[in-house]
Amino acid sequence: MPSEANDSSNGIHISKKIDDLYTVKYTLQNQHKASINSIKISPDGSKFATCSSDATIHVYDLKTGSRIAELAGHTKGISDIVFSPINSNILASCSDDLTIRLWSIRQRKCIKILKKHTYHITTIRFSSKGNILISGSADETITIWDITSGRTLKTLAAHADPVSSICLTPDNSIIISASYDGLMRLFDLETGHCLKTLSFNSTSHGTATASTNDVLNFPISNVESSPNGKYILSSSLDGLIRLWDYMDNKVIKTYSGLDGKPISEKYNCGAKFITKTANPMIVSGTESSGIVIWDVQSKDVKYQLHQSDEPVFQVDTFDEGNYIVSCSRDGYINLLELNPSYVKSSREGSSREFTPITPN
């Protein structure tokens, strides 16, 4: 990034911030013995779960923040967790111990262990019908599991470096994967075929496949599909977040960090869309600036929650962004609630009618 471009835009950033966009409902500290790697809200909005490098999963009541379960069984750090989209009692986790575990929260026990990967499993996702689980691993493959039978449907030799993140389009037809090799690939969930490959080159004539050293693709740390499945949000370790039109192979928006600081150069800090507000926004964790929210269209920073200079590892949203949870390396968990005065007035196109938490 050219420094003068950043400096000039910073002045605008600050003036456009909305300080009361979100309010912090509560903050939890020192819940795990090591860094918290991921945080997810259950599909019914009743609880959220965190996973940590201390090999445990904690489940909390979203409303009160009190811990309701601790799930132990993994032997190494847990990188990612995901709730079943059709059953908030079921949680899946993936770990450096090469296993994926399925947990019943009510019974506080592991009900299934899936083993296939040969190196650390970095990321997992459910399809929206809850019967297919997709995992990405540092063994450079993506595995598609049929949960009802416990069998693998397909293993995709996806990348030339560890897979860092995967996501599904809302219609469940495309798996989008991101890797440290700097590529994003789109796979058809059913056939397992690669449909498209995207990469961002800073130089005008660079090619993704060139063997020359001067072509450097920064690792992609996180991918997220837009709510309509037409765009991809990618976080790259060059410190920027980009919005892609994948049909057109084009970056259409670039979001940069506050005060010229990179968003993240080392970690997957997560990124989610917020559509509860009148204008759609993007929320992401950052390496040293806490949680940052951008306006999708203007790319301006609208909100920042800066508690410490430690990196925020994951953010998750519920009810189109009405609630945001975050977790950080130094063990902070935050619940943020959207200020009701910024909720968009017409509720058309919304899929949820209820809010689990009554605003105080």
Added chain:
Amino acid sequence: MNLSLQDPFAVAKEYPETLASTLHYGHSVVIQFNHKGDYLASGLSDGSILIYDLISNGGVIAHLAEDSHTRPVTSISWSKCGRFILSSSQDWSCKLWDLSKVNSDEDDVELELENSSAMIRTVKFDGPIWSASMHPQDHFNNEEEEEEEENNRKRKKVEKHVTLVTTFTPNDGSYIFTGTSKGWLNITKTDTLELVHSIKMANSNIKNLVISSNGRKLAVNSSDRIIRQVNMPDLINITDPDEWEFETDHKYQDVVNRLQWNSVAFNHNAEFLVASSYGQSSHDLYIWETSMGSLIKILEGSNEELIDVKWNYSRCTIGSTGLDSGMIYLWSVPFVQKWSALAPDFVEIEENIEYDEKEDEFDIIDEDALTKKRLEEEDMDVDVITKETVDARGFDITQQSFVIPINYEKSLLG
């Protein structure tokens, strides 16, 4: 399956071409796709019903075995929302199933209090039931009525005709079409149960009666080895049943082998008709194009006679059951991996292209200026919320369909 990034020529194909997969759990005798096309219900000869998820390569999602039929299933009908299934059987009964109750957790207290069986209603008749169908719109209210209608029809057995097949008119379900053993087509008004129209279609019994989903065409399969394709009159605007005309458009028959047809199905817009043929020597499905009446495709791949045949519209798949093994065969359109998808700068070309270096191709451009230019180009608005309403084949994808729950703790088939 994502269609927008696939080969457009493969997406545009209107009928399946190759045998894609087979499903074999139990001896399937009858199949039916749900309206969205992501589930397949299979009626077994032991009276139970299996439900497959087609997205996960035919993984079994549910097995309706508790309180199930005791004789082979004869027909399956899905509600439009995908939550209910109506089945009929040779055990003289029809059953209505609520799929939200399958695969429930045993320790779930709430569910234990109420009746946890997925079978929510059963109606007994005084004879084997050949087919039962759900009312296209009002499935819950009309359920029993509909079955009683079935009952009424059965009672006519005492008279000279035996009603063999019934079907609702699509979309509104305001009329019931029935075919009799003497080749007559009877039309009954659904709300009054009055016989409003009757016409002789053939001299022998009618085996199948299929109305295309757009309501334009009717296929009558009778045991005289002919499938009659009939243009449907405008049932909505012409209110006087006496003015309805059922004109036979085409007759499909195998002139050489004189094969009988087991079962027929239309595609979504009634442009194609598929049929399975009777006899130990014939193992294929025949597809005709309905405007000219010409045979356009023979689907091969099974090693046995095929019985039931159904068309999955949105996935462009045809399913059929095998007589001997009870396997389900699925034909669909094959998609091939494009190697150009593996890198952003790969292009598939037909012929070699002479390399022409562009004027500025190897110019060194100031990176800062380039980044600045790129950022300036990013000022247009993006709509990240509005979804597509139709898929690449033109099917409505806005309608939500019921998702069958899963029991994560137990394996269904051991």
